[in-house]
Amino acid sequence: MKTLLVLLGPTGVGKTDLSIELARHYRTSVISCDSRQIYKEMNIGTAVPEREQLAAVPHFFIQTVSVRDYFNCWEFEQQALRKIRELFEERDVVVMAGGSMMYIDAVCKGIDEMPTIDDEVRASVKEMFERDGIEASRMLLKKLDPEWYARVDLKNGKRVMHALEVCLMTGKPYSSFLTRTVKEREFNIVKIGLNREREELFDRINRRVDIMVESGMEEEARALYPLRHLNALNTVGYKEWFDYFDGKFDREEAIRLIKRNTRRYAKKQLTWYRNDPDIHWFHPSQKEEIRSILNSLILD
Known part of the structure; x- marks a missing residue:
């Protein structure tokens, strides 16, 4: 084999x-x-x-x-x-x-498989992160996907932003795409x-x-x-x-x-x-x- x-x-x-x-x-x-x-x-x-x-x-x-x-x-x-x-x-x-x-x-x-994120959504998430800091991104994630908020490393800005991108792109929680x-x-x-x-x-x-x-x-x-x-x-x-x-x-x-x-x-x-x-x-x-x-x- x-x-x-x-x-x-x-x-x-x-x-x-x-x-x-x-x-x-x-x-x-x-x-x-x-x-x-x-x-x-x-x-x-x-x-x-x-x-x-x-x-x-x-x-x-x-x-x-x-x-x-x-x-x-x-x-x-x-x-x-x-x-x-x-x-x-x-x-x-x-x-x-x-x-x-x-x-x-x-x-x-x-x-x-994660959905493809368009440039506009990615840019808006990045802009918010740079303008308002990681705490604002965390709070939005908590609102859109409390399950993933409780599991993700909240100090990892990249992970937080990616989850937000998926939530905003699809209208669904990021955690719903994780079947494991x-x-x-x-x-x-x-x-x-x-x-x-x-x-x-x-x-x-x-x-x-x-x-x-x-x-x-x-x-x-x-x-x-x-x-x-x-x-x-x-x-x-x-x-x-x-x-x-x-x-x-x-x-x-x-x-x-x-x-x-x-x-x-x-x-x-x-x-x-x-x-x-x-x-x-x-x-x-x-x-x-x-x-x-x-x-x-x-x-x-």
Whole structure:
């Protein structure tokens, strides 16, 4: 049976190297499942693999969309599934690697199709958010969809605005579109999770941020500063630089916050993954153990 091998884990854990090793072993390709590496203009700040790594095996969905383009989980699900099925025509295993929780779930479980939002509605929601702040958006969401208001992360402006867009576009609560029905896939799915001890993981994250800064992360963010209002750039590693450019704090504080917020994101990823009993967890150094379980799960 065709198998999608999903390699997941928190940011900075070491997924890239192992994904390439596995792709080489199975003579296959890597589907990137990273909601930020997919953007063309975001390179250093999203830790896009080096050219040599990308050349080692075919990669898909890395730097293929502009930050100016609207792209969401549902679109990733549709495009990724088409590519996976295309690859299955020539090989039995495809590797999908990344840490974007909702993108992984979209491919493995499916997500509910959301209505297309027209530009006028999107612009009006954005205008209200910028004019009146997030609290006004929260209160409107509470009125239009109290069920989702009680569940959503109210600090996440992007999520609040998206729910409002759907409510205003359709006249129905955003929550009414969420059936949470798991879609059956016609291929086998094997999930391998990578993790490290907390201190080890956090040290790797801190060192990786230092390397990014040395590689020109600040300059990359400065070039994207005029586009800071775009959803794609409302992300760790960029918004801290934008606040620094706005004079909210100094450069050292920006770097400290990038490290802190990246560590927090890693913890959030691990919390999300704990709800999935199908993940087989390993330290990245346990390569023999990983190969052993893959042999049993893929060959059976």
